[in-house]
Amino acid sequence: MLTIHCPNCGITAEETEFHAGGEAHLKRFGPGSSDAEFESYLFMRDNPKGVHFERWRHNNGCGKWFHVARDTTTLEVFGSYSAQTTEPPQDILDVITDRHPDWTQGRNA
Amino acid sequence: MKKYSVFAVAREAMRHHTGWTRAWRDAAPKKKYDVIIIGAGGHGLATAYYLGKNFGITNVAILEKGWLGGGNTGRNTTIIRSNYLQDPSAAIYEKSRSLYETMSQDLNYNVMFSPRGVIMLAQTEHEVRGYKRTAHANNLQGVSTEFIGPEKVKQLVPIINIDGPRYPVLGGLWQARGGTARHDAVAWGYARACSDMGMDVIQKCEVTGIRQSGGKVTGVSTNKGDIDCDKLGMVVAGHSGHLADMAGFRLPIESVSLQALVSEPIKPCMDVVVMANTVHGYMSQSDKGEMVIGGGTDGYNNYTQRGSFHHIEETVRALIETFPMVSRLKMLRQWGGIVDVTGDRSPILSKTPVEGVFVNCGWGTGGFKAIPGSGWAMAELMAKGRSPLTDAFGLNRFVEGRFIDESVAAGVAH
Numbered sequence: 001m002l003t004i005h006c007p008n009c010g011i012t013a014e015e016t017e018f019h020a021g022g023e024a025h026l027k028r029f030g031p032g033s034s035d036a037e038f039e040s041y042l043f044m045r046d047n048p049k050g051v052h053f054e055r056w057r058h059n060n061g062c063g064k065w066f067h068v069a070r071d072t073t074t075l076e077v078f079g080s081y082s083a084q085t086t087e088p089p090q091d092i093l094d095v096i097t098d099r100h101p102d103w104t105q106g107r108n109a
Numbered sequence: 110m111k112k113y114s115v116f117a118v119a120r121e122a123m124r125h126h127t128g129w130t131r132a133w134r135d136a137a138p139k140k141k142y143d144v145i146i147i148g149a150g151g152h153g154l155a156t157a158y159y160l161g162k163n164f165g166i167t168n169v170a171i172l173e174k175g176w177l178g179g180g181n182t183g184r185n186t187t188i189i190r191s192n193y194l195q196d197p198s199a200a201i202y203e204k205s206r207s208l209y210e211t212m213s214q215d216l217n218y219n220v221m222f223s224p225r226g227v228i229m230l231a232q233t234e235h236e237v238r239g240y241k242r243t244a245h246a247n248n249l250q251g252v253s254t255e256f257i258g259p260e261k262v263k264q265l266v267p268i269i270n271i272d273g274p275r276y277p278v279l280g281g282l283w284q285a286r287g288g289t290a291r292h293d294a295v296a297w298g299y300a301r302a303c304s305d306m307g308m309d310v311i312q313k314c315e316v317t318g319i320r321q322s323g324g325k326v327t328g329v330s331t332n333k334g335d336i337d338c339d340k341l342g343m344v345v346a347g348h349s350g351h352l353a354d355m356a357g358f359r360l361p362i363e364s365v366s367l368q369a370l371v372s373e374p375i376k377p378c379m380d381v382v383v384m385a386n387t388v389h390g391y392m393s394q395s396d397k398g399e400m401v402i403g404g405g406t407d408g409y410n411n412y413t414q415r416g417s418f419h420h421i422e423e424t425v426r427a428l429i430e431t432f433p434m435v436s437r438l439k440m441l442r443q444w445g446g447i448v449d450v451t452g453d454r455s456p457i458l459s460k461t462p463v464e465g466v467f468v469n470c471g472w473g474t475g476g477f478k479a480i481p482g483s484g485w486a487m488a489e490l491m492a493k494g495r496s497p498l499t500d501a502f503g504l505n506r507f508v509e510g511r512f513i514d515e516s517v518a519a520g521v522a523h
Contacts, residue, residue: 040359
């Protein structure tokens with residue numbers, strides 16, 4: 001059972017209040033992009049064993065989207081941050097590197 | 110390899126069972142193999158077995174980071190069926206189901222295949238329409254299924270409550286030749302047959318890197334040293350994305366946890382498999398008498414082989430409504446397995462951007478039923494470069510938008 005903090009309304013609750021929305025920070029490719037870029041955007045995922053940046057929605061709360069950094073091998077939640085960004089903020093990265101000094105960011109992030 | 114038979118049992122009974130030998134050799138890796146298969150679960154072992162049996166390729170190693178059949182092969186709820194909607198799915202799943210029929214004889218190993226019949230309950234009008242459509246499609250594909258009414262469901266499953274207040278049973282998709290098999294025995298039987306053909310099953314051998322030269326695979330690095338190969342098959346379910354990352358490409362897959370649980374053993378009360386997709390629960394009774402129950406997947410990426418408790422709670426709540434008698438059962442064990450889910454809920458059997466590397470993954474929540482068919486098709490793909498069973502399941506279907514949508518047949522329950 002994950003405990004997640006919603007940065008939009010400030011509530012910390014267990015995961016049944018939220019809904020997972022898949023990998024965060026995907027770069028959008030639309031008309032004019034190559035087939036490979038479009039395929040990558042739509043389907044290809046890092047699916048990392050370890051640190052994962054992902055989208056969550058506060059379904060049974062304020063209803064807004066936000067981002068969470070989480071470890072897929074320990075289920076540790078590193079922190080939440082606003083969805084209005086294209087990359088994880090420094091304070092979240094600091095928490096992660098503090099826990100995993102040799103961690104490097106994946107391709108999509 | 111000594112053949113198992115009634116005479117062997119009688120002979121060993123006469124000498125206090127001192128003559129039984131190991132079913133397969135615990136091998137150490139050689140320097141080079143023609144083919145390396147990563148993953149000694151059902152799919153990997155079946156691939157190796159049919160490479161040897163159908164194509165005479167026996168210089169094969171099967172590498173396993175844990176123990177034989179210790180991943181999803183030993184964690185599933187052992188359901189076998191082939192009532193899928195799309196033609197490519199029906200072809201590979203029905204091939205698989207038909208191979209299960211004779212697997213015990215083919216492998217000389219009792220996998221306890223029990224074609225007891227599988228019902229997928231229709232509990233909403235949408236499901237009624239969906240399953241009627243599937244039954245019609247199955248008839249065209251030569252897969253024997255039928256849509257049955259609630260009275261027939263009640264007759265097949267006397268313990269079921271067909272007029273529950275929330276989810277009444279409106280009918281069901283019935284496949285009489287579906288059923289269950291003993292999952293460990295499937296892995297053990299294939300391992301024994303592979304070992305007998307001279308293949309090496311190497312346990313506790315974790316792949317740490319995939320070596321390539323000029324865009325072609327040359328071997329793997331492992332915790333037991335480097336091993337060379339001409340062709341490499343990745344058959345590792347939940348860890349497919351992790352291995353693909355080592356090889357330098359990505360897959361359209363996300364790994365999530367799928368949970369199951371078993372009850373204390375009780376007297377025989379249900380002799381078919383019942384699946385209820387609307388309420389995310391499915392149940393069968395094992396030969397030991399335990400009720401084997403499967404639930405839903407978590408929504409988030411996970412590699413921990415355990416899942417969220419609220420999914421268990423939802424599954425059990427739904428099952429109690431459908432089978433009131435299970436409310437007094439104690440549960441013995443609960444566990445999770447990491448399943449590799451694709452966007453269209455269909456598997457990937459394909460060549461990859463690295464020459465000589467093949468993937469067999471994406472079976473998601475329902476891989477056990479597909480083990481022999483998947484191995485059969487994957488072996489042909491690896492030996493000949495293509496197989497009629499795998500043509501539709503290539504990675505290129507995501508570029509071309511040629512999906513094999515099985516979200517009705519495989520969305521949750523297996």
